[in-house]
Amino acid sequence: MLRIFARPTRACDGVxxxxxxxxGALSLLSGLTLPRLLQAVEGTPGGRRGPAxxxxxxxxxxxxxxxxxxxxxxxxxxxxxGEFRPIATSVPGLQIxxxxxxxxxxxxxxxxxxxxxxxxxSHNPYNVLTGxxxxxxxxxxxxxxxxxxxxxxxxxxxxxxxxEVPGYVVMPAHPGFSQGLRRAGPYGGYLGSQYDPLITFCExxxxxxxxxxxxxxxxxxxxxxxxxxxxxxxxxxxxGRNSLxxxxxxxxxxxxxxPTIDGMSEFKRQAMSxxxxxxxxxxxxxxxxxxxxxxxxxxxLYGSSLLIARRLVEAGTxxxxxxxxxxxxxxGGHWDMHENNFGMLRFNLPVLDxxxxxxxxxxxxxxxxxxxxxxxxGEMGRTPRVNGKAGRDHWPQCGxxxxxxxxxxxxxxxxxxxxxxxxxxEHPVSSGDIVATIYxxxxxxxxxxxxxxxxxxxxxxxxxxxxxxxxA
Numbered sequence: 001m002l003r004i005f006a007r008p009t010r011a012c013d014g015v016x017x018x019x020x021x022x023x024g025a026l027s028l029l030s031g032l033t034l035p036r037l038l039q040a041v042e043g044t045p046g047g048r049r050g051p052a053x054x055x056x057x058x059x060x061x062x063x064x065x066x067x068x069x070x071x072x073x074x075x076x077x078x079x080x081x082g083e084f085r086p087i088a089t090s091v092p093g094l095q096i097x098x099x100x101x102x103x104x105x106x107x108x109x110x111x112x113x114x115x116x117x118x119x120x121x122s123h124n125p126y127n128v129l130t131g132x133x134x135x136x137x138x139x140x141x142x143x144x145x146x147x148x149x150x151x152x153x154x155x156x157x158x159x160x161x162x163x164e165v166p167g168y169v170v171m172p173a174h175p176g177f178s179q180g181l182r183r184a185g186p187y188g189g190y191l192g193s194q195y196d197p198l199i200t201f202c203e204x205x206x207x208x209x210x211x212x213x214x215x216x217x218x219x220x221x222x223x224x225x226x227x228x229x230x231x232x233x234x235x236x237x238x239x240g241r242n243s244l245x246x247x248x249x250x251x252x253x254x255x256x257x258x259p260t261i262d263g264m265s266e267f268k269r270q271a272m273s274x275x276x277x278x279x280x281x282x283x284x285x286x287x288x289x290x291x292x293x294x295x296x297x298x299x300x301l302y303g304s305s306l307l308i309a310r311r312l313v314e315a316g317t318x319x320x321x322x323x324x325x326x327x328x329x330x331x332g333g334h335w336d337m338h339e340n341n342f343g344m345l346r347f348n349l350p351v352l353d354x355x356x357x358x359x360x361x362x363x364x365x366x367x368x369x370x371x372x373x374x375x376x377x378g379e380m381g382r383t384p385r386v387n388g389k390a391g392r393d394h395w396p397q398c399g400x401x402x403x404x405x406x407x408x409x410x411x412x413x414x415x416x417x418x419x420x421x422x423x424x425x426e427h428p429v430s431s432g433d434i435v436a437t438i439y440x441x442x443x444x445x446x447x448x449x450x451x452x453x454x455x456x457x458x459x460x461x462x463x464x465x466x467x468x469x470x471x472a
Contacts, residue, residue, distance in 0.1 A: 050407060050442045051406060052371060052407050052438075052441040052442050053406075053442075054317060054318055054319070055151070055319050055372070055374075055375065055406065056309045056310075056320045056322070056373070056375070057129075057319075057374075058306070059128050059323045059324065060377065061123065061125065061175065061323055061379070062336030062337070062378065062379075063335055063378045063379055063395070063396075063399070064335045065392050066382065066398060066400045066421060067382065067421045068082050068097060068342070068392075069349070069400065070097070070114065073419065074086050076384075076420060079386050080384050080386070080421075082386060083342045084097050084342070084345070085098045089104040089107040090104065090108035090411075091108050094112075094413060099346060099353065100352070101353065102353045102357040103352075106360055106404070109404055109410050109411070110410065110411075111402075111404070111408045111410070111412040112400065112402055112413045113400060113402075113414045113470070114398075115414070116381070116398070116399040116400060116429050117396070117423070117429065118133040118430055119133060119396060120133035120379070122140055123183075123336060124175070125186065125321075125323065126147070126183070126379075127431040128377060128379050129150040130151070130189075131430075131432035131433075131434065131435030131462045132431070132432070133431050133462070134462075135184065141176065141183055141184075143182050143183065143186075144189075145189065146190055146453060147185075148189050148190070149189040149195060149460070150185060150187060150197075151435060151438055151439065152168035152186070152318070152319035153189070153197070154439070154450070155167065155168065155318050155444060157188075157191050158445075160318050160442070160443075162315075162316035164280065165279050166312070168198065168317070168319045168320075169199075169319070171202075171222040171305040171308065172201070172202040172302075172304075172305050172323070173222075174199050175323050177325075178325050178326060178327055178329060178333065179328060179329060186199070197321070200225065200284075201223055202218070202221075202222055202301055204301045204327065205218070205219045205220055206327065209331065210332045211330065212328070213332060213337070213339045213343075214332050214340070215331065215333060215347045216332060217300050218300060218302075218326040218327055218333060219299055220301050220304065279315050282311075283311045289311075296354075296358045297355055297358045297359070297362075298355060300355070302324055303351075303355045306355050306356070306358070310359055310362050310366075313368060314368060318442070338387070339389040339391040340389070340390055340391060341390055356374070356376055363405060368405075369404075369405045370406070370407075373406025373438065373442075374405050375401060375434075375438070377399070377434075379396075380395060380399050381395045381396070381397070381400065382394070382395050383395045384421055385420075397423055398417055398421060398422060398423055407472050408441070408472060409469075409470050414427055414429070414467065414470050415427035427469070431464070433461075433464040433467050434467070435460075435464055436466045437464075437467045439461060440466040440471065444460075446460075446461050446465065447459070448460045
């Protein structure tokens with residue numbers, strides 16, 4: 001007997017219509033309110049399509065230093081230019097950091113935006129995932145029902161719903177997990193929790209204990225949550241903490257075999273197939289990858305996350321967000337480098353260089369590069385001047401975004417900054433502009449408005465418009 005909200009219910013055939021709908025509304029597989037969204041897809045055949053079928057967004061939580069990565073100023077004073085040397089890339093005249101040598105060889109296939117600018121001085125990934133920059137730092141430490149929806153949630157809302165796999169996934173855990181917070185950004189907000197992502201959890205291992213400014217590599221894989229850990233769902237807890245997939249098997253196999261299924265609408269039958277799909281299991285099963293592939297990505301938690309991201313988009317998932325923050329408090333797993341900026345970057349940059357180029361190589365080899373938009377960015381940049389603790393402080397006035405695949409121009413540098421990389425001097429780009437561009441590339445109307453809880457129409461890109469200059 002399937003038990004929802006801890007209270008069992010039974011019909012003569014073992015399942016009620018209400019019970020099935022409750023299961024489908026609990027974000028079990030990327031928040032699909034199953035029949036409704038499937039019907040939305042069926043009702044809009046031939047809708048507008050973009051070149052990107054999927055998005056993989058790598059959020060460098062804390063704010064990566066644009067001056068020490070992609071907008072180096074070697075002729076600036078020492079307190080501005082920092083400790084790193086620029087190196088040549090595959091784009092003539094373009095230089096980036098010496099600690100990104102593999103990325104340097106990919107730049108002819110990518111677009112680099114150097115002029116991301118806004119006023120939201122906060123580590124919450126709210127602006128990255130929604131395009132909204134009018135929030136406040138402490139208020140957005142905790143996600144709320146009144147928050148604006150994320151891009152992945154909007155994609156589900158408009159009916160971009162893959163078959164048999166989650167449409168929207170966040171890895172390796174929810175933003176803020178390492179600090180005991182649930183930061184605003186990745187959720188459905190006022191669209192409803194049915195549009196929340198499937199969020200994995202992680203139990204990484206560290207070779208030693210670090211500190212906030214002493215990074216240590218997390219090793220492990222993102223894990224599917226136990227079903228009883230999902231909001232408002234117990235299924236009688238099914239022997240405690242079993243894996244999500246085991247619990248789907250044991251709790252829903254009887255439903256799929258029930259004669260009730262035969263009497264359901266086509267949309268409800270499709271909904272049930274999502275809940276019991278083996279394709280979802282397979283996408284998270286890294287044992288199916290060779291040791292050589294795993295080694296190319298590295299065995300870090302972030303490398304494993306990007307490898308699963310590739311498996312998900314290969315299976316049809318629309319939006320994957322990977323948040324780099326594991327062990328922020330105790331093992332330096334972040335990019336908020338108020339101290340030891342260069343020491344932390346010497347550690348972080350080679351890892352980023354390895355995992356992003358492994359992903360791009362893999363997508364290209366498998367014929368997925370043109371249909372998958374990969375984005376690497378953070379919520380802000382860092383101050384032009386190095387502080388007294390060899391760190392750089394918050395600087396939302398200027399930052400970067402690196403984009404590749406999925407319909408963007410190749411070998412392009414968009415925008416330029418002043419001699420200190422403090423402010424854009426040409427082509428400033430807002431968070432909303434980036435979000436609108438992603439929507440445009442996915443085939444979602446970037447001018448779409450949705451109703452908030454009071455019924456007001458809210459622009460999904462918050463005033464942003466697509467950056468036509470970077471679209472191929």
